[in-house]
Amino acid sequence: MRRLPFIALVLLFALPFVYFGVAAFADQWRFPALWPPGWTLQHWAALGGGQWGQSAGLSLSLALLTGGIATALGFWTAHGLSQSKHARRWLLWAYFPYAFSPVIYAHGLKFFFNSAQLAGQFPGVLLGQLILCYPFAVLFFFSHFDQRLREMEALSYTLGAGPRAVWWRVLLPVSRPALLLCFFQIFLISWFDYGLSSVIGLGQVRTLTVAVYQYIMEANAGLAAVSACLLCLPPLVLLWVNQGFLQKKVEI
Amino acid sequence: MVYRRALLQKSAFLLLGIMPLAGALLYALGYSLGLLGALGQGFTLRHWARLLQDDAFWRALLLSSLMAVSVCALSAFMALRLLPRLMPWWEKKRWRPIFYLPLALPPLVAAVLSLQFLGNSGMLARLATALGMDAAHFPALTNDPAQLGLGFTLLMLTFPFTLLVMLNHYKSAQLSELSDLAATLGASPAQIRRKLWAPVLLRRAAPTLLLSAVFMFGAFEAPLLLGRQYPAMISVYINQKFSRFNLDDVPLAYTATVVYALLLLSALAFFLHHQKQEKS
Structure with a gap:
């Protein structure tokens, strides 16, 4: 009885991943069947198609670039x-x-992206996501540069280090865990984004989230389940590596 | 060298952090006053008057506010109630990833899951049919008038995060030791929960809960898939106005954006004021 709340929590939290895992391999899983009548790999076989590879590649490139640039600049x-x-x-x-x-925010910015002919293009969506994520990185690192780190920097200068040595040999190595944490959190913000990508991308920059929405509108549950599995994969890997990567902590 | 770098750093923040935001808001304000845009014919308050008379706008604001407040309050209540039962499992490191699992779920995927479970031919309807219930009598839980499906999905997105925040604060506030002390002094488990845990944890989690409410207020993916077109949540309402073929709706969309920004600014000012007071 004491275990009941925890068991209920495990079932509730694991349910989405189990459901999409089953639905991605289910064949003709229609109402009122509670369990798939058969199994198939046809939804996954579609992954080999150009459109799929393009969506996954686009999402991955966007998330990596946004994470890298916003973290470094922030x-x-x-x-x-x-x-x-x-x-x-x-x-x-x-x-x-x-x-x-x-x-x-994306609708507010869209006029400028249209004027610069960036709407509906990969660089436009990248810039839009950077505009969204860069302030998060600044907030994240603002609390990181505390008194201790500033004193460490001052001490390095006192001991004769130049600006380049201070950055490369003191600030960056000391901040490595924070840099990784920020990179992965921004990676996930970009990876999960639907609103901005759909508005600035005009549906032409078909990221995985845009693809999931399109499949749901087409009532294609199998392909939507495969896309959902792909969307959940990087955060699950990050969870396996380090739980802290998933929990945002911004303080002022 | 140092001054030049500081200037460059501030310029970068100005260029990528402030200017896009200021540009978007000024453009929206100019459009709402008829000063900018394809439909701009000089200063007018017509769009503001139209928006303030638009029933759908007020309903969108009301729905978003109610949804944000009720979802955050309910998730805090659930987290507080479940905390004592879940704490022993949280303290065992091997079970800890379970608590983080929902953070790996994108909001859009969570909305799709609700659609697959709560829809008319979803898993719950199938279960009801298997139990002998007539499928025709299964209640609509997506795009329903009471927005139950939407509320449930937003709750499931907020609750795991609130639970994690509370679990972390429980440890940092040393509530375990304080609870032992209160029990020694004769407090019942219910009194410990009500008079010790609730005030300490709610006070500590207040900024996070407020930020969660702000995020829920502007939620988009779940309301788009699970909510109704009328009344819609504010993000969906603004998106509808921007996306319609009727060009006369565009100034309304920009005006609603300005109102949304003002509300957000007030919430953030309150949040930062609260943070400042806490620190002082």
Whole structure:
């Protein structure tokens, strides 16, 4: 009896992954069958098709590029902002895009993307996601550059290190875990994004989330399940490596 | 060298952090006042008057607010109730990944799952049929008037995160030791829960709960798939106005964006003020 709440929690939390795992291999799983009447690999075989590879490749490239660029830029910017007297005023602006609904933000930005002829193109979606994720990275690293790290930097300068040595031999090695954490969290924000990618991408930049939505609209449950499995795969791998990668912690 | 770098760092933040946001908001404000855009014919408050008279807009705001508040309150309540039963499992490291599992679920996939489970031919309807119930009598749980399917999905997206936050705070606030002390002094388990855990954990988790409510207020994927077209949640309402062929709806969409931004700004100002007070 004491185990009941935990067992219920395990069932509830594992249910999505089990369901999509089954649905991705199910053949002709129609109402009112509770269990698939047969099994097939045909939904997965479609993965070999050009469109699939393109969607997965697009999502992966977007997430890797957004994660890499936003983390690097955010780290560098937060270093400067953390030393500014008016840092907190600057940071107010970083909170806003972090909390703004991505789809509404994307509609607000769409005019500029249309004018620059970036809408409906990969670089446009990449830039849109960078605009969304970069403030998150700045907020993330702002609390990372605390008194201890600033004193460590000052000590390195006192001991004769140049700016390049301070960055490459002190700040970056000390911040490696935080850099990895930020990279993977932004990777996931980009990987999970549907609202911004669909508005700025105009449906032409067909990421995995856009593909899932399209399959659901076409009532193609098998392909939607395969896409859902693919979408869940990177976060599950990250969970296996380190649980902390999944839980966002932003403090001011 | 140092000054040049500091200037470059601030410029980068200005260019990528502030300017897009300021540009989007100013453009939306200009459009809403008839000063910008293809339909702009000079200053007018017509779009604001139209929006404020639009029943769908007020209903969208009301629905989003109710959904955000009720989902966050319910997830905090559930987390508080389940905490004592789940704590022993949380403390065993090998079971800990289970608690993080829902964070690996994208909101869109969670919405698709609800559609597959709660829909008219979904898993629950199939189970009901297997138990002898007439499928025609199975209640609509997606796109339903009471928005039950949507509320349930948003709750399932928020609850795991709230539970994790509470579990972490339970440890950092040393509530285990304090509970032992309270029990020694004669407090019953219910009193410990009500008078010790609830105030400490809710106070500590308040900023996170507020941020969760802000995210829920602007939720898009789940309302798009599981909610109704009328009343819609605010993100879906604004998206509808932007996406329609009727060009006269576009200024309304920009005006609603400005209102949404103002509401968000107020919530963030309250959040930051609360944070500042906590620190001082």
